[in-house]
Every structure is written in structure tokens, then in C-alpha cells.
Amino acid sequence: xxxxxATSMEIIRKSLxxxxxxxxxxxxxxxxxxxxxxxxxxxxxxKDAMKLMELETEGAQMQHIFEALHNDLxxxxxxxPNEKALEELYEKAKKTHKNVKGERQYFKxxxxxxxxxxxxxxxxxxxxxxxxxxxxxxxxxDIVNPVISKNCGHVYDRDSIHEFAxxxxxxKCAMQGCSETINIGQLADYPDYWTNIKQQQ
Numbered sequence: 165x166x167x168x169x170a171t172s173m174e175i176i177r178k179s180l181x182x183x184x185x186x187x188x189x190x191x192x193x194x195x196x197x198x199x200x201x202x203x204x205x206x207x208x209x210x211k212d213a214m215k216l217m218e219l220e221t222e223g224a225q226m227q228h229i230f231e232a233l234h235n236d237l238x239x240x241x242x243x244x245p246n247e248k249a250l251e252e253l254y255e256k257a258k259k260t261h262k263n264v265k266g267e268r269q270y271f272k273x274x275x276x277x278x279x280x281x282x283x284x285x286x287x288x289x290x291x292x293x294x295x296x297x298x299x300x301x302x303x304x305x306d307i308v309n310p311v312i313s314k315n316c317g318h319v320y321d322r323d324s325i326h327e328f329a330x331x332x333x334x335x336k337c338a339m340q341g342c343s344e345t346i347n348i349g350q351l352a353d354y355p356d357y358w359t360n361i362k363q364q365q
Contacts, residue, residue, distance in 0.1 A: 170230035173223050180220040181267060184274050187213050191278045192352050210278050217271035224266030225258075232257035273333045273349035296360055300324045301338045310357035313337060316344035319357055 191209050233253055300307050300321040309322040318339045329335050329348050337344045 167230070167234045170227050170234065173227040173230060177220050177223045177227065177266065180216050180223065181270060184213050184216045184271055187216070188274050188277055188349060189353055206278060210275050213271055213275045213278065217268055217275075220271065221266040221268060229254065229257040232260065267331070269333060270331070270349075273347065277347070277349045296357060298361060301340075302328045307357070310354040311351040312354040312357070313344065313346045314350060314352060315346060316342050318342060318344075319354055320351070322351075322353075325351065 187209050191206060237253070296319050298306055301318065303321065303324040305321070305324070307319060307321045310319050311322045311325065312319050316337050316339070318337055320338075325335075325338075325346075326348065328338070333348050335346050335348070337346050
């Protein structure tokens with residue numbers, strides 16, 4: 165049971181990280197023209213991301229507790245522990261793993277991206293000038309969900325680059341000959357990709 169709970173908690177934590185990515189995506193699509201309203205909207209999104217971070221941290225602690233319970237029960241006798249024994253094991257695991265931080269840096273990067281992003285960024289790349297490939301540079305498969313690096317303008321499939329990066333928040337661009345680094349939290353959805361591909365043909 166404890167190992168199933170740990171697995172379920174990991175799934176929940178992944179969902180929380182995905183929700184934080186969605187918050188970042190919503191921020192990138194912010195079309196509020198009024199500067200005051202736009203800043204209030206950004207503040208709301210940052211608060212939402214912080215709440216998700218706290219939930220993920222609690223989830224990480226619970227996952228470690230469940231895993232510790234599983235190991236304690238597995239290493240013990242074949243007898244099923246009574247309720248009091250289970251409570252003692254739980255409290256022991258809780259104290260041991262109270263400082264688990266989970267993926268806090270992942271969420272901090274997203275919050276920083278929301279804070280730093282400017283709607284009128286003077287350095288925004290003219291993506292129409294970049295030649296794009298249909299193939300993801302990592303998986304070599306057709307791109308399904310395009311995301312673009314604002315640093316170099318190269319396009320990736322969202323699932324491919326997130327799987328490639330793993331827990332790293334900053335990676336080197338995988339495009340041959342490119343020396344730029346990519347902040348995973350600053351990748352932007354790129355719906356114009358399909359139009360640009362057609363124009364290149």
C-alpha cells in the first residue's frame with residue numbers, strides 16, 4: 165500500500181509541475197494592454213506558482229515518508245504491525261524527511277521567468293527570420309508540440325526537450341553548431357511554427 169501511495173504522490177507532483185508550466189504559458193500569452201491590470205495579473209500568476217511550489221514540497225515530503233514506511237515494513241518481520249506501531253513508523257519517517265524540498269528550484273525558475281518577462285521586450289527575437297526544421301533536434305522525430313528558445317530561436321518538441329533536460333533547468337542547445345544555453349522555464353509555446361514551416365516550402 166505504501167509503495168502505491170508513493171507512486172501516486174509522484175504522479176501528483178508531476179501534475180503540479182505541469183500546472184506551473186501552464187501558469188508560465190498563460191503569462192507569455194498575456195494580452196492585457198493596461199499596464200496596471202497587466203502587473204496585477206502577473207502578481208496573481210506568481211502567487212499561484214508559489215502555491216503550487218508549496219503543494220509540491222508537501223507532496224515530496226509525503227512521497228519520502230511513504231517510501232520510508234515501505235522500506236521499514238519490508239525490512240521488518242512478516243507480522244502486520246498494529247495501528248500504534250504504524251503511527252510510530254509514520255512519525256519517525258515524518259521527522260526524518262521534514263526538510264525535503266522537492267523541486268523548489270523548478271518552481272523558482274518559473275516564478276523568476278514570470279517576474280522578469282516584459283511584454284514589450286526589446287530583445288524579442290524575430291522568429292520569422294529563423295529557418296526551422298520539421299524534426300526535433302533531440303528525438304529526430306516530427307515536432308508535435310513546438311516550443312521555441314528565445315535565446316537562439318531553435319524549436320523543439322515540448323515533451324522531447326523536457327524529457328531530455330530531466331531535472332536540469334538550464335541545458336545547452338542541442339542544435340548542431342549552436343552554443344547558446346536554454347532555460348527550460350523560459351521556453352515559449354510557438355503556434356506560428358506551422359505557418360513558418362509552410363512558408364519555407
